[in-house]
Amino acid sequence: MDDLYLDNIDEFVNDQNKIVTYKWLSLTLGVHVNTAKQMLYHYLQQKRNESSGTPLHATYLVSGKCVENGSTYHKVSVVREDKLDAVKAKMDVTISVHVYSVQRAELKDSSPLYSTDYDAVKENLKNCNKYSAIRCAAAVPLSSSELQRAQETALVPPVEKEISKPGFNENTSATSKPSAKQPAGIMGMFASKNASKSQESSKEVKTEQKEDSSLVETSKSKTASKANPMSNFFGKSAQKKADEKPNKSIKEEMDSSSTASATASLKQSQTSSKSETDVKEEQSKVSKALKVESKDTRSKTKRPEVVDSDDEKMESQQKKRRRIVVPDSPPVPNVHTPSPKKQVKREPVSHQEESSEVKRRKRRRVLRSNTFVDEDGAFVTEKGYVSESYSESEEEPESNSQAKDSSSLKQSFGKREEEKKEKSQKKTSAAKKPTKQPSIMGFFQKK
Amino acid sequence: MATLTRQDLNFGQVVADILCEFLEVAIHLILYVREIYPSGIFQKRKKYNVPVQMSCHPELNQYIQDTLHCVKPLIQKNEAEKVVMVIMDKEHHPVERFVFEISQPPLLSISSETLLSHVEQLLRAMILKISVCDAVLDNNPPGCTFTLLVHTREAATRNMEKVQVIKDFPWIVADEQEVHMEEAKLIPLKTMTSDILKMQLYVEERTQKN
Numbered sequence: 001m002d003d004l005y006l007d008n009i010d011e012f013v014n015d016q017n018k019i020v021t022y023k024w025l026s027l028t029l030g031v032h033v034n035t036a037k038q039m040l041y042h043y044l045q046q047k048r049n050e051s052s053g054t055p056l057h058a059t060y061l062v063s064g065k066c067v068e069n070g071s072t073y074h075k076v077s078v079v080r081e082d083k084l085d086a087v088k089a090k091m092d093v094t095i096s097v098h099v100y101s102v103q104r105a106e107l108k109d110s111s112p113l114y115s116t117d118y119d120a121v122k123e124n125l126k127n128c129n130k131y132s133a134i135r136c137a138a139a140v141p142l143s144s145s146e147l148q149r150a151q152e153t154a155l156v157p158p159v160e161k162e163i164s165k166p167g168f169n170e171n172t173s174a175t176s177k178p179s180a181k182q183p184a185g186i187m188g189m190f191a192s193k194n195a196s197k198s199q200e201s202s203k204e205v206k207t208e209q210k211e212d213s214s215l216v217e218t219s220k221s222k223t224a225s226k227a228n229p230m231s232n233f234f235g236k237s238a239q240k241k242a243d244e245k246p247n248k249s250i251k252e253e254m255d256s257s258s259t260a261s262a263t264a265s266l267k268q269s270q271t272s273s274k275s276e277t278d279v280k281e282e283q284s285k286v287s288k289a290l291k292v293e294s295k296d297t298r299s300k301t302k303r304p305e306v307v308d309s310d311d312e313k314m315e316s317q318q319k320k321r322r323r324i325v326v327p328d329s330p331p332v333p334n335v336h337t338p339s340p341k342k343q344v345k346r347e348p349v350s351h352q353e354e355s356s357e358v359k360r361r362k363r364r365r366v367l368r369s370n371t372f373v374d375e376d377g378a379f380v381t382e383k384g385y386v387s388e389s390y391s392e393s394e395e396e397p398e399s400n401s402q403a404k405d406s407s408s409l410k411q412s413f414g415k416r417e418e419e420k421k422e423k424s425q426k427k428t429s430a431a432k433k434p435t436k437q438p439s440i441m442g443f444f445q446k447k
Numbered sequence: 448m449a450t451l452t453r454q455d456l457n458f459g460q461v462v463a464d465i466l467c468e469f470l471e472v473a474i475h476l477i478l479y480v481r482e483i484y485p486s487g488i489f490q491k492r493k494k495y496n497v498p499v500q501m502s503c504h505p506e507l508n509q510y511i512q513d514t515l516h517c518v519k520p521l522i523q524k525n526e527a528e529k530v531v532m533v534i535m536d537k538e539h540h541p542v543e544r545f546v547f548e549i550s551q552p553p554l555l556s557i558s559s560e561t562l563l564s565h566v567e568q569l570l571r572a573m574i575l576k577i578s579v580c581d582a583v584l585d586n587n588p589p590g591c592t593f594t595l596l597v598h599t600r601e602a603a604t605r606n607m608e609k610v611q612v613i614k615d616f617p618w619i620v621a622d623e624q625e626v627h628m629e630e631a632k633l634i635p636l637k638t639m640t641s642d643i644l645k646m647q648l649y650v651e652e653r654t655q656k657n
Contacts, residue, residue, distance in 0.1 A: 017582055019575075054582075105582035108480065111491065111498040112578040118497055119568060 005029065009043045009102070014054060019103040019116045026131040027120045033131050040099040054104055059113065060084050061100040064091035078110065462551060462643050463522040465563075467515045468494075469570050470547065473648075474511055474532055474595070475501045476577050477545055481534060481584075483591050495571045513616045514595045525551045526603035531596040533625055536588050536656075541628045543587065544651040551644055562642055569639040573648060576637040583634050585656055596621050630654040 008029065012018045026036035040058075047056055062084065063076040072092070078100050079087045088094050101113055124130070126141070142150065367383055472494050479489050479500040484507070489500040502508060521527040527549055534543040597618075631651040638647045 017576075017579055019579060103579060103582070105579040107578070108486065109491070109500065111500065112575055115497040115571060115575045115578070119571065 005039050006043050006046060009039065010047075013043075013056065013102055013104060017104055019101055019105075019107075019112055021101040021113060021116055022099065023117050024120045027124055031131060033133055036131075037098045040102050044099060044102060056102060056104060057081060057106050058102050059100040059107070061096075061098055062087050062091070062094065063096050064088075064094040066091050078113065080107070458643075459523040459525075463519045465566065465570075466522055466549065466644065466646075467519050469573075470518075470530060471511055471515055472499050472501070472574065473547070473577060475499070476574060477532060478502065478507075478593065480578060480581055481543070481587055481591075483534065483587075483593055495567050495574065497571055497574065499574060511595075517616065517618060518597055521597065521599055521603055522549065524603070526599050526601070527597055528600050529596075529598040531598065532593055533596060534587060534591050534593050535625070537590045539592075539624070540653075541625060542591065542653050542656050543584065544628060544631075546647075546649055546651065548647040548649075549644070550646075552642070566641050566643065569641055573637045573639060573646070576648070580636055580650065583636075584650060584652055588656055594625065596625065628653055 009020060009025070012020050012025075020040065022033055022036040022040055025031075025039065026033045029036070029039075031039070044056065044058055047053075058081045059078055060081065061076065061078050063074065065072055066075045074095075075091065077087060084097075088097065101116075107113070129139075370383075475489070476499055478484055479486060479502075484502065484504070486500075488502050488504045488507075490503050491498045492501045493499070518527060518530060530547045530549065532545040532547075533541045534545075535541050628651055630653055632654055633649060633651055635647070635649040639645070
């Protein structure tokens with residue numbers, strides 16, 4: 001009787017050429033996931049010992065502690081058999097390894113693994129965690145009235161949600177105290193996770209948060225039900241999400257259309273769509289990696305996770321918010337830099353002038369063009385800064401000086417330059433006397 | 448939901464759209480799984496709520512899209528019998544032929560709301576089967592190329608030759624060499640039956656590939 005399952009698996013793998021994941025097996029045969037994992041393991045052993053027939057390929061789920069960039073974090077990944085030893089060696093502490101799937105084909109990427117579970121889970125949506133090792137007593141489906149209330153609260157503006165965030169922090173600190181009594185080993189593991197705030201860990205952690213956000217919010221609902229309508233909303237929407245697919249939240253993020261739960265809309269309103277695309281891009285990058293990183297289904301308790309994932313979630317949201325801000329800022333300084341430069345240019349000009357004579361006569365550097373005949377007999381026009389004194393009060397044009405200039409072009413250029421300087425001088429001397437209207441002939445005043 | 452019948456042109460368009468979208472995804476996936484092109488040009492995208500690999504190469508994508516665009520009118524009128532993706536080796540001898548046999552029931556009606564999600568589920572299963580097809584097929588020799596053929600019922604191709612659906616994208620009668628394969632092994636992959644569409648996918652494989 002006990003070996004009947006081996007025949008079943010054999011039929012699935014060899015005859016039907018299916019990918020048999022432990023989750024699919026547990027749902028199909030109606031057994032607990034741990035039993036399913038052992039079944040797959042035994043099947044694999046048996047077939048490998050026989051060393052006959054078609055080659056089998058397997059993928060494994062490895063979870064353990066890793067140190068990267070000086071911070072430790074909990075890493076969970078689905079790896080191919082040929083990479084299993086390498087991944088195990090890379091981890092400091094390997095916490096669990098088990099068979100994830102068995103199939104005949106050598107898979108090139110992880111998409112079929114997801115596809116196999118998709119339909120099986122969809123059919124058993126109401127009780128997809130019936131055989132799962134993760135339990136949460138508060139994770140019950142919403143009644144229709146609760147669902148309606150949740151949808152109404154989703155329409156509340158996002159400002160309220162931001163205010164509610166410090167509320168969450170308090171709540172989670174309250175929950176962390178009762179949860180401190182949970183198994184210490186796991187606490188230690190998650191405490192180290194809390195310490196890590198590097199970007200690289202945030203990828204795995206972030207996906208874990210989204211996974212755990214459902215769990216986060218469920219426990220929150222227990223403690224903060226009175227405090228905040230927002231937290232209430234979180235709790236309920238999370239419960240709904242926990243029902244659907246607690247284990248594949250990466251893809252769930254991609255499946256924003258399929259899960260019509262309020263969490264999706266909440267997340268969208270909380271963080272702008274840009275940050276979601278950031279997250280999605282990150283997730284697509286994560287999924288591109290050869291080692292597929294799936295989510296931790298192995299956590300024995302949820303309470304400790306609440307503390308850490310919430311902090312990180314908020315932090316990541318802050319990070320997300322930061323990311324939104326940053327792209328806007330670069331254009332801004334660009335706009336302003338030309339004007340400081342202009343002012344900077346004018347200031348040294350004016351400084352020089354102020355240092356010179358008193359009263360109303362000032363010296364200033366003026367762009368002057370000098371025309372002369374050089375040794376070859378050619379006319380040469382040179383432009384140069386010439387220091388000259390002038391009087392602010394004098395504004396009468398000198399028509400004579402016009403004739404002295406070489407060409408009209410240079411004249412107008414010179415005019416513009418001096419106009420600017422005049423204006424800047426007007427600014428600096430504004431404190432001393434009332435500003436005079438600069439005239440276009442102002443530069444002709446004095447030589 | 449209203450019942451639509453074959454006479455309703457919209458219905459034919461709906462079926463053709465669904466089928467052409469599916470064929471596009473399936474062709475890209477076959478290119479990925481059979482390693483016709485290096486995996487670097489492929490990118491994960493989502494279709495039918497599952498991740499699929501699609502190519503990013505613009506000319507390749509354009510070729511596939513143009514081909515399917517021309518096939519669409521045939522499907523609409525239920526004149527396409529098979530769409531075949533032939534994989535050929537360096538000497539242009541076919542090594543594998545992925546055959547999508549299509550048939551549409553003559554009197555169809557969409558009567559239930561869950562029809563399309565059911566069809567989606569079936570198409571998802573076909574995509575999954577393509578992903579694992581390398582378990583039943585031998586490896587291809589390096590340097591393979593592919594081409595798309597359409598087998599039509601009756602004489603529909605004559606119309607196709609007259610009217611160019613896409614400019615500068617003519618269809619020609621396929622070579623006998625590409626159509627028939629010697630020493631072919633038939634490997635069925637998946638069959639799907641639904642109210643609007645029946646499709647069968649099988650692979651004809653040459654026994655000796657090298």
